Amino acid sequence: MLLNPNLKFARMILITWKVDLIMIALCIVAYWVEVHVLKEYVHIPAAIPTLMGTAIAFFVGFNNNQAYDRWWEARTIWGGIVNDSRSWTRSVLFYSLGAQTDSKLFSDRFDEAQAIPYRMIKRHLSFLYALKRSLRGSGEEDYKTYLEEADQKTVARFTNIPSALLDLQNQDLQLLRERNQVDGYAFLALNDLIVRFSDGMGKCERIKTTVFPVTYIYFTRVFIWMLITLLTMVIADEAGAWSIALGWLVGFVFHVTHINGLSLMNPFDGNPASISLNAIVRTIEINTLETLKNPQVPAPVEAVNGEYIL
């Protein structure tokens, strides 16, 4: 997530330089061909690039709208996971250990009654780290920090680790129920939260694994190349060699818009415009540990170069 609306000039160049070079090259070729080859044989009416512009503006706009929707939906899903995570911690804690729990938290020794809920709360942090890892496609192992060794072994043989962790949560919930540590009503409330975590996880996977229809991205690019080629030719007579610069300028507007959309399209990618999963997961971690009166609360995630948060 980029933080500063006054983009550094360096970043702007970073974002556009590749496309700029291609466009300038294209405009030069188009200008040369128009002036030295086509001029005498063909005259392209100005209506052509104008008419094409309408359709292309739609394409670019359509891509941007859908990309933004994917990005915002991804953010909303994680927002939901944040909220439910807080509900999870407080529900597991008080419903299984009773209202007087608070005063006993983190005494040096705790009996088995406390062991299960604590395990479930910490395992949830592990679930979040594992989900982040699978969405980012990184190989980080930090999800193991909050996971007991037995659990680590259990999940190792699963393709989908976050899902396997939810299996364990359901198992422990059933255990609480069998030990009568929670009654049927609390069981319903906690089960509902697990279903919602499963839902949130699956929604993230949907966004990650569903490629945006590639024909839209591909043809948009092709159409923009066509547009600036034609435009440069159309204005070559009137503007001379400056038509190269002007063709590039128009292409710049269309292409940068298109690139902006692309940067939001895969919101879990880990590029500067992506959802800041690191910061979100850390926030939940801090909230949870504070509720558990854990004295070692980590610091919030810092911005990279003061520019963006991952």
Next chain:
Amino acid sequence: MLLNPNLKFARMILITWKVDLIMIALCIVAYWVEVHVLKEYVHIPAAIPTLMGTAIAFFVGFNNNQAYDRWWEARTIWGGIVNDSRSWTRSVLFYSLGAQTDSKLFSDRFDEAQAIPYRMIKRHLSFLYALKRSLRGSGEEDYKTYLEEADQKTVARFTNIPSALLDLQNQDLQLLRERNQVDGYAFLALNDLIVRFSDGMGKCERIKTTVFPVTYIYFTRVFIWMLITLLTMVIADEAGAWSIALGWLVGFVFHVTHINGLSLMNPFDGNPASISLNAIVRTIEINTLETLKNPQVPAPVEAVNGEYIL
């Protein structure tokens, strides 16, 4: 689902060749008529194709938006089915067999208490394969793999096999309840999941059986023919025979956009842009079998030609 934003040139031709030929033929005819017949009698002002372009751009855009929405809704429904399927497996397992189940899984012999939940979990895989089959309209019989013979006979006389399988799930849930293998609270949670599967199934059927209003598709095509005919005539004087190529170029932009929309309109069709049901169902299958500690987990679905996943 197409995978690679750098479409192979062959696929691009495959997508557009039919429409290209028609458009070029149309432009040639329009050019010939304009030059040899109409020229002396009628002069078409350039404002006409421009004005028409606005309305047509809306039509094409409208179709594309609605088509994308159908496609994304279809994907979202299946995403929901994935999530609920995982919840189903873990809920049936632990709520009916108890928290210690895990250690006993897939021993060589199991008593009747285990038989029912196992049947319900496997029957759910069958439900997914049957649903996929009915949406794709294929005749595949692979839904029988996970279905006991008695069930196969029962569902044979039904028009709608996935729905019949859900009937059986409800029946077994009632059985669990009568045997007191699940209590009322777990009953509620499991019943809720069956209702959601019924919902997901019905939503898919709605998308499959509801034809997109055909007047939109039909008139869009008619309008694009009208546009490029008029455009070719309008620019014939100025651009000469090149107006054929330019008319085609503008038509190409409009028509390809329109075709892109059409390819998303029926997302269960089985064309390269469709929802990759094979891959999705296989993913659930793998997750489920891993939870059941089944040693024979199938491999994920491979991309066809490295181009798309069905």
Next chain:
Amino acid sequence: MLLNPNLKFARMILITWKVDLIMIALCIVAYWVEVHVLKEYVHIPAAIPTLMGTAIAFFVGFNNNQAYDRWWEARTIWGGIVNDSRSWTRSVLFYSLGAQTDSKLFSDRFDEAQAIPYRMIKRHLSFLYALKRSLRGSGEEDYKTYLEEADQKTVARFTNIPSALLDLQNQDLQLLRERNQVDGYAFLALNDLIVRFSDGMGKCERIKTTVFPVTYIYFTRVFIWMLITLLTMVIADEAGAWSIALGWLVGFVFHVTHINGLSLMNPFDGNPASISLNAIVRTIEINTLETLKNPQVPAPVEAVNGEYIL
């Protein structure tokens, strides 16, 4: 619901002939007035119709978007009713009669325990037919087919028959509960379905009884007449008598789009583009009767002239 994207030419004429005649008459008058009256006194700049075109394109687009949304929402509501209807049949059946019910279905005689659930399931089919009747505004009495005589008498004095039928369903659900044929949990699940039917019914009524803001429809028509009048006058000099045809052509594009929207605006009307309620209700009927092992399952609804399904 129209089925075939290749509209028959006859239907295309059927859809547009009225508007075509009006537009051609209007263009002739505009042309005559321009040439014989206004020519010497007033010159209308071409920027005027172009500017107006932008605003009108928005109007037409806006109407179409909202009309499509009404149509798709209507379809979605009925899709939801389909899904919940299936859940209703299987839930009533198994939760009130037990898991072994299936083998006993449709024996020649059944005791009172079976009578109530059967009545509830059949009354639901009656509810669907009554809802369809009230939405279509037809006087069909086919909702009585599945309704016991006592019920027929009871609902006769109600303004809103589908709602009265739901009253009876609630009454029977309470009866099941009093007879201890369903426990509290199944009661909750069934009550939830009745609430959803009430919801679906009310949503349909909302769409049916809420007139689309008429100012939009009215002024769109007025604006299109204004546009083609001005356009014909603007191009009269350049295009001569052909300006009548060209004015009509542009009007055709705008007006047909507008008409397409209108045909979706009242999705329960019973015109060829409406929601195919007959087919949907029949589908539920078939599914329900198959679940009840009823040997007399009716055939699906046929397309009218192979063109559309009502």
Next chain:
Amino acid sequence: MLLNPNLKFARMILITWKVDLIMIALCIVAYWVEVHVLKEYVHIPAAIPTLMGTAIAFFVGFNNNQAYDRWWEARTIWGGIVNDSRSWTRSVLFYSLGAQTDSKLFSDRFDEAQAIPYRMIKRHLSFLYALKRSLRGSGEEDYKTYLEEADQKTVARFTNIPSALLDLQNQDLQLLRERNQVDGYAFLALNDLIVRFSDGMGKCERIKTTVFPVTYIYFTRVFIWMLITLLTMVIADEAGAWSIALGWLVGFVFHVTHINGLSLMNPFDGNPASISLNAIVRTIEINTLETLKNPQVPAPVEAVNGEYIL
């Protein structure tokens, strides 16, 4: 809610006359200034109004979309209240009085067991009238018709009467529960409906109390004045005094669209385009009284002048 798409000419004038006068005055001034003052000093290129037109068309379109969404959301909320009201009547009745209630309804004397549910059902009608009153900002006292005197006194000291009525509903629901007239499951179902009424009420208040961002409305008007001023000046040379009429014509299209949006923006206002709360509340009243076998059912609300329903 306006009923007839063929607006009476009188209404069309009623809607637009104010704006028409202002625009004509503005165009006359612009024309006079252009011809007598600016002509020699400044020439405004035609590209200026065209470019401005694009941005303004967006503004107007944006306002209309959001206004329509507010209007449709308001209608949807009330649609939900209708559905839940029916569920409320039948649930309160049968769940608290039992399945045999129907035959005993409206006997001349009823015991206390019947008194509470009857009070709750009638108080709900009172809630609807009170909510309508508070949304319309009218001082009507008709909400007292269905309210016992004790209740009337209780709610008198509250700022928000509909909310106070829901307080009383919750109190009575608790009373039913304490008297064991409803069990826990029916309690949950009824409590859920009260929460939904609270939700519906709050959503209406949100729409009523949230002013649409006024900068949009203000600047849209300013921009349209700017557009037609410039346009009249641009075409003054070409069209002469007719440019006043043409400027007005273009302004008419933009402004009427804008006004259409404004009329939907505050859907509880009580203007002819508003949500027809009178008719909706009456419909619920009729349905409820019929269910209670009340012989005095009022007639549906009539259209005002056959033009619109309030």
Next chain:
Amino acid sequence: MLLNPNLKFARMILITWKVDLIMIALCIVAYWVEVHVLKEYVHIPAAIPTLMGTAIAFFVGFNNNQAYDRWWEARTIWGGIVNDSRSWTRSVLFYSLGAQTDSKLFSDRFDEAQAIPYRMIKRHLSFLYALKRSLRGSGEEDYKTYLEEADQKTVARFTNIPSALLDLQNQDLQLLRERNQVDGYAFLALNDLIVRFSDGMGKCERIKTTVFPVTYIYFTRVFIWMLITLLTMVIADEAGAWSIALGWLVGFVFHVTHINGLSLMNPFDGNPASISLNAIVRTIEINTLETLKNPQVPAPVEAVNGEYIL
């Protein structure tokens, strides 16, 4: 929330003066450069700013749509919190203290049975003030007004105070359950409300902490500068020094639209266009205290200068 659609002229200047100055400066420079430097070397065709206008109009429109959606979503979330807050007060009161509570409210002394629900209701007001404080980023301590000292100490060590307050609510709910002051069904209803408060809080935080993709804001500004620079140059010949004014005028339309969007983008900021949290929280406070028969009900929030409500 601004109240008056007739903006004071002073506010209009306040909103736009900065951008106006920059634009006028830019136009002057562009005009000077065109006339004194570029005129002889380069001629910019009018098609360039027109084509750019299309893409930029999309950008501005896109930003506005998304900004409005954020603003309206924020308002909707708080609307939901209002509704649930009323449900909370009445549910806690009657479900834990019984239906006869009303008559005993605010007697001078109350036993412990009353103490807990009263604490929960007041703590909810505290939650609202704390949430407002954290969203506005203000340092106000008014959330302590309704908070017992013990609670004040408990929450002091938390980063996220509203979340810590919800922890306490869950603890007290568990206490009520342990004391059998609420049964399982009421427990479910109250737990559900706490989950919804957690949800609402998290949704607000999501909107607050998620920066709108800055590339959109940045490039929109850059593109508008580019557009008016080019436009001024294009019309310099035709309009002379007036092209500075005309360039500014077009820029004014685009930029003001853009600024309008920006003012809605961060709806919790505390600028005049923001969500009026003060007023909303006060409304809930008034409703709650009236229900508790508290004689000291504060007055509603007043508008600032009669212009806007915070």
